[in-house]
Amino acid sequence: MNRLSQIFGAAIIIAIAVVFIVQFRPSTGPVQSAGNTCAVEVRGSCISSIDFNASKNLLAMRSPDENRLRAMGYRRLTAEGLYERWLLNEDAKRLGITVSDDELTSELVAGRVHVSLPADKIRQVGYALSLREDLTRYLDVRNRQTKKFDNKQYEKQIRNITKMSPTDFRDYQRKELIAARMRELIRARVRVGENEAFEQFSREKSTRTLAYVRFDRRFYSDLIVDTSEKAIQAWADNNKEELDKAWEGRKAQYQPECRVARVLRVEVRPEEAEQGPEAGKAAAKARIEGAVQRLKKGESFADVARSASDDPSAARGGELGCVAKGRLSKPVEDKLFEMKAGDVSDLIETEDGFHVIKLEQIAKDAEAEKIGRQEAARELYIAHESERLAAEAAKQVLAAAAGGKSLEDALAAYMAQLTPAKAKEKEGAAAPGAKAGGAAKQDGNKDAGAKEGGEAGEARAPYTIVTHPNRPTVETSLPFNVSGSPIADARDSTEAARIAFQLDKPGDLPKDVVALANGYAVIQLKEKTSASQEQWDKDREFYTSAMRAAKQNDALIGYVRRLKSTIGSEVKYDQNLLKESKPAEDGSGEPPLPLEDEGE
Numbered sequence: 001m002n003r004l005s006q007i008f009g010a011a012i013i014i015a016i017a018v019v020f021i022v023q024f025r026p027s028t029g030p031v032q033s034a035g036n037t038c039a040v041e042v043r044g045s046c047i048s049s050i051d052f053n054a055s056k057n058l059l060a061m062r063s064p065d066e067n068r069l070r071a072m073g074y075r076r077l078t079a080e081g082l083y084e085r086w087l088l089n090e091d092a093k094r095l096g097i098t099v100s101d102d103e104l105t106s107e108l109v110a111g112r113v114h115v116s117l118p119a120d121k122i123r124q125v126g127y128a129l130s131l132r133e134d135l136t137r138y139l140d141v142r143n144r145q146t147k148k149f150d151n152k153q154y155e156k157q158i159r160n161i162t163k164m165s166p167t168d169f170r171d172y173q174r175k176e177l178i179a180a181r182m183r184e185l186i187r188a189r190v191r192v193g194e195n196e197a198f199e200q201f202s203r204e205k206s207t208r209t210l211a212y213v214r215f216d217r218r219f220y221s222d223l224i225v226d227t228s229e230k231a232i233q234a235w236a237d238n239n240k241e242e243l244d245k246a247w248e249g250r251k252a253q254y255q256p257e258c259r260v261a262r263v264l265r266v267e268v269r270p271e272e273a274e275q276g277p278e279a280g281k282a283a284a285k286a287r288i289e290g291a292v293q294r295l296k297k298g299e300s301f302a303d304v305a306r307s308a309s310d311d312p313s314a315a316r317g318g319e320l321g322c323v324a325k326g327r328l329s330k331p332v333e334d335k336l337f338e339m340k341a342g343d344v345s346d347l348i349e350t351e352d353g354f355h356v357i358k359l360e361q362i363a364k365d366a367e368a369e370k371i372g373r374q375e376a377a378r379e380l381y382i383a384h385e386s387e388r389l390a391a392e393a394a395k396q397v398l399a400a401a402a403g404g405k406s407l408e409d410a411l412a413a414y415m416a417q418l419t420p421a422k423a424k425e426k427e428g429a430a431a432p433g434a435k436a437g438g439a440a441k442q443d444g445n446k447d448a449g450a451k452e453g454g455e456a457g458e459a460r461a462p463y464t465i466v467t468h469p470n471r472p473t474v475e476t477s478l479p480f481n482v483s484g485s486p487i488a489d490a491r492d493s494t495e496a497a498r499i500a501f502q503l504d505k506p507g508d509l510p511k512d513v514v515a516l517a518n519g520y521a522v523i524q525l526k527e528k529t530s531a532s533q534e535q536w537d538k539d540r541e542f543y544t545s546a547m548r549a550a551k552q553n554d555a556l557i558g559y560v561r562r563l564k565s566t567i568g569s570e571v572k573y574d575q576n577l578l579k580e581s582k583p584a585e586d587g588s589g590e591p592p593l594p595l596e597d598e599g600e
Helices: 002-023 049-059 066-072 074-095 101-109 119-128 151-162 166-188 194-205 217-224 229-238 240-253 277-296 301-308 312-316 330-336 365-402 407-416 421-425 495-500 533-566
Strands: 038-042 045-048 112-114 136-138 207-216 257-267 319-323 348-350 353-364 474-476 514-516 519-529 571-573
Touching (some): 074 166, 119 533, 207 495, 257 277, 277 301
Antiparallel strands (some): 112 136, 207 519, 514 519
């Protein structure tokens, strides 16, 4: 009885297929033949605009938002997908891979249609377009009452969506199905062994935690580098070629005229802004007015700028260097270039706060060049010297830790012997932040003349070795895996992780320091965890499957890339077809697709 049922069922399927094929005879006639052009040409072969439009519409079925599709560049994706389909079909001929009429009919009777996308976009773009990874769409080809295949419903679907005749659609889908078979064959050759999967799983799930110390160039340039004129000139004399080259690149910034100026800038603080725009601005204005009162009482502009300015130039006493036009905000620049040497401006309001500027000198020609070269020498010298000091500090602490000291003790010993070079340079003069006639303390406390309570325009204590925001301290990273970035500003984002995974046990140190964007770091392994067997047993199937899918995708991308280089490098696209339509808001976008008939 079971054998008889199987024979009877097979006969029904064959009968449906025969009727299906007969009804798709060429006499049906194409729906859209006029204006057929080559959307893509590869080595003399033509991929028609009819195929292009059919693929474009099938890809867009689940994404009616024309603007989103345009942003994805889906017309080019369509054309590139058809180009790769041609490559796979050509290679299928070499391998003898074909699709029989029965196999094709079985797909179409099920309402399953195939499309193509570029191999390297299948996972990302396919997901965005609600496509399965096998690049299939489902059309509702069933009768609404009987729920069985209905040829009229099928023809309605393909005519409305692809604008093709059943005959043309069948030929189009044969090429797509062959390309799909090729993709399956390429993917099927990929194997992922359990040992390989576990090794990768262990690498990704094992973590490390670091203790580390940053040695930041900004700390050294602000406090440790000797910036006396004697030190800068000695460097300039020994590095004349580098200085000359730097000056040639900066000459236009200083000539024919530049203006030596200082600035005092006060911006609206976040806590002030919370009270509202007007209240925030009023608070900033009160603070700069307090600073101006200090100027009127006789304090130097440089000292007031050091202690009260929010500008990055505050550490240099508000010094902007010799400024040419085009380097400052327009309100500040306009005021600066109408002033005379020695003038101090009134309050200048800008979008980010309030400014007061002092014009110290108007330099022209040879004088401008002299100042420009001095500034270039100073900047280059500080950059070189802070780099050297940061590197030497990191290596010194690393050596001490490798010799048996804890990282904390090694750093403490190094910091204890540091002396602020700028304190020596200004010995006998008012230090940054001090009131006129009084010396600033070096321990980070308030100046003797400073008021308590943070009143407007008050002097702030200058940065010291203890208070500098970039001073070296021992920090601890979050746990990370082998591809992580434990130190955010490392020059090579994964270098610290790579080095850490080479260390054997907590407390181990590498042989060298890690380069940072602004200096160097000493790292030490603090904690080590490995992936557990229990975790692997739980995630084995999912992880192995995901790893296999990723490797299969890589294999397909590589295979298509080789085909492009060997049999399909001569490709030409119809640029008119690739142009995206105008935004839908102006009524000129493409008409919506008949989504209401699609089913699963």
